[in-house]
Each structure stands twice: as structure tokens, then as C-alpha cells.
Amino acid sequence: MATDHGSTSPGAHPTRRSLVTGLAGGAALGLTGLTVAGAGAAAAHGTITSYPGVGGVPTFYINLSDLTSFGYRPSFHDQMGQWMDFWAANVPDSFGAAYRVGCLGVHYDGRVTSAHNNGVGFDLTHIYTKTASGSPVRRFYARRDIWMDWAEADKAPERRRYWATAASVHRYFRDVLTYGSHPSDHSNHIHLDNEVAGPSTVSFSTGSAAQVRAAQEICRWVWGLPTTLDSVWGSETASHTSRVIAAAGGSGSLTSAPRTNWLLFTRASMREGYGTQNYPAP
Template sequence: MSDTPIGLSRRGILVTAAAASAVTVSGTTPAFATPATVSATETAGATSLVTRDRIAAAVIRSPGGGLTALPFQVDLHDRLGAWLAFWSANSPSNWHEPVEVTGRTDATGAVFALTAIRYRRHDQAHDGFVAGRADRTYWATLASLHHHFGRVEPVGGAVHVSGAATGYTGSPDQHAFIASACRELWGYRAAADTDWHGAANRALRRAGQGADIVSRAGWAAFTRTSLRLGLDTESY
């Protein structure tokens, strides 16, 4: 893909949020807005959005494939940068930095619908996550999103995330994710939506973690180790 720039080093993505222009977004927009034109200025205000064409060092592509810029609430964009750095830091060493993230924001800039991540290896871009493909990288990436966002919802071929408080909340979406991760990543095939607690704690013990899944430490450990297991960074 000739219009994808060579990314920064993996260390660079952990400390760099790529510079981009910002604008104020206002007016009536559809549920998922067409990106506004990037401006050289940013207007302050409680309802202001910023327009960005990158998440950390990775360029943003629309679901249709073209390079794009999207309106974000500032906190969401910052947290997406931290999430992508976390995903990259826990991926295999031969997966270089992410170079593309495909997705779109809603009209408020508070929700991001993720559909794909691509990373650089041997000067080629490779799929690291595809929302419509429920393989191990899918569940691993959901784990990374649950690590950073309080709301993570697979919807219509995308994964919607928003900047709610992180940690275990007891939501049905979290319980469904735990049960699926236990089955698809940890191999506990008997795990069901009603038996997620015991299966998750068995996974934590196997990974050398003593915390309970419903604790803050347990939730952080389960999502982190599930990410590493699903991306084949580590085995337990």
C-alpha cells in the first residue's frame, strides 16, 4: 500500500502521539459522521471536537479503505493512543509498530468503531486485527480494548469503544467477553456466560496471577494476559 508511511520504532509509538491539525465540529451530523476537513487551528470549548488523521503513529483509514481524518473528543483520542501503544507493546517482537487503524467515529466524537489494525513487518503491512474475523487476534484485541475502555461492544462488523471508566463493571458485555476469552483463548470449552467467574480465575492462576477477576487488579491482569496469549506473545 504505497500511501502508507513507514512508521516509527516500537519505542517511538509508546511515547509519540502523531501531530495532526484540529477543528471545532458543530451542527447536525449523521450517527457516524463524514470527517471534517482538517484545519490549522483548534477552537476551545466544552463541545469542541478535534479532527485527527492518526491514532498515535498509525494513519486512520475509513472502512472504505481511504486515508481519512475523523472528529474525536480529546479524551477518547488520547486514550486510543494509549490503547494502541499497549496493543503494540504486547504483540510479538517481529510485529513492528501499527501503521494503520481502520474505523470511524460517531457524531459526538465520543465513540470509535474499530474495524482493523495493520502493522509493519519486513516493509509490508499485515493484518493484526480484523473485526469480522473471530480468530485469536480478534479476542486478543478485544482484551486490549477492555483493558483501556469501560464500554466495548461488538456491533455490526465493528467494535465500538468509548471513554467510560476502566475496570470490571459487571456489565453483560464484559461477562460475555470473559466467557468467550476463556473458551477461545484459554481453552476452557465448558465456560459459559453463567460460568465465567471460575473459568477466568483458573486462567489467572495459570498465568501466575493471584487476583480475582472481579477486582481491579484481576481485571487488568486477565485482559493483559489474554492479549498476550491471543497474539502468541506468551504461553501460559
């Protein structure tokens, strides 16, 4: 997967860039995927199709009311729909239906050879549901650059849901970049893409620092284990992830069954993190 994220090309979407700069104090918000309806697609990456949402859930940019269509490779959009369906099916029923998904960008031709250039990268920022009373409620908030300075009592639930959501994304996409693995440019969104593998082939690899770091963060912030956050696969991380697998009803480790147990680990972590299901303490 090519390195991505940073600012857009000079002059691209100036109004939105100005708004982002005002909100983030000048920090780059990864506007690498924003596509205006009708913009041309580079022939090198094939068909780019504009969609108003994923899994039937509308997407927005920055503000909840700023509904935005983005350009995708159709196969990537299908995979995004599978992930959205999974997320919605594994949060508590009391949340209500998925309502809107925040995104900082999908396709953008200015990122040559990157996931966004090819329409197979997505920058996730928010997920809202809508309660029975009709009120939208934010359930996931990727803006660690904002909530990292909150009091622990306010920050802890955001962090827990962040890693529960990251677990759901890791289940469907091989390449996922978070503030844990890439703190300098992913503190305001989770990047996911399928340049390497999609949901039918994704599995765990000790050679993926991003996957290792996610497993460590999930063990610590979702399951309450004192896991060291160093992005290095070692005996402690192996032991703690195996304990989670056992708590979820499985056996073995992430290395003994890298696909089967990764799917189990990520599903259980999603459900544990959102309080959908209570598992034994690992």
C-alpha cells in the same frame, strides 16, 4: 453509555454509504462517527479536533489506502493513543511496527446524546502492521460478518485475534461492544467509548453484560476453556476466569480484585491470543 450504531442520517456521506452497502450486502456498518474535515461541532459537546490517526498510527476508512482524519474530543484521542501503544507493545516483535488502523467512525453530530455525538466513541475494524520488508499485513479483522462463514481452519485464527484485541480494548475502556455482546449491530466492528470510564478507572463488574460476555468469549477462544457463552456471571465463568488469572501469575478472582485482576486478565489474554507469551494452561 447511550446506545449507538446504525445508519447515518439520511443524505450523510452518500458516496461512502453506497460503497459500504455494496461491500456488506446492505448491512448497516455503523457509520455513526465519520467526520469530514472542517465539519462543524455541536457546542454541547465541547471541542472536537480532527486527527489523522491514533498513537501516531494513521487511520483509514473501509480501504487500506483510504486514509481518513476523524474528529475526537482531545482527551478521548489521548486515551486511544494509550490503547494503541499498548496493543503495539504486546504483539510479537516479528509483526513489525503498527502501520494503519481501520475505523468506521468517531464523531458525528447526528447521533444525539451518544458517544459518537460527543466525539468519544470509536468503531474499530482493522489493524495492520508493516514487516521489515515493507509489506503491510493485517493482524486484526473485526469483520465477523465475513469470516464467520469461512472454514474453521481459516476462521479460528481470526476469531482468536479478535478476542485478544477485544481484551486489549477492554483494558482501556469501560464500554466495549462486540459481536458477542451485541451481535445484531456489531458484527463488523468493535465499538469502544469512554462515556463512563477511562483507563485510570476501568474495572470489572458482574453487572456489565458486555464485560461478562467478553470474559467468557476470551476464556473460550483465547484460552481454550469450555466456557458457556451466555453473558451471565455464574460459578463456571468465575472459575474459568480465576484459572486464567492464576495462569497469568495472579491470585484471586475478577470479583475479589475487580481492577487489578481485570488488568491482569486482559493483558495476559492479549499476549496469549497473539502468541507473544506462552502461559501455563489454565
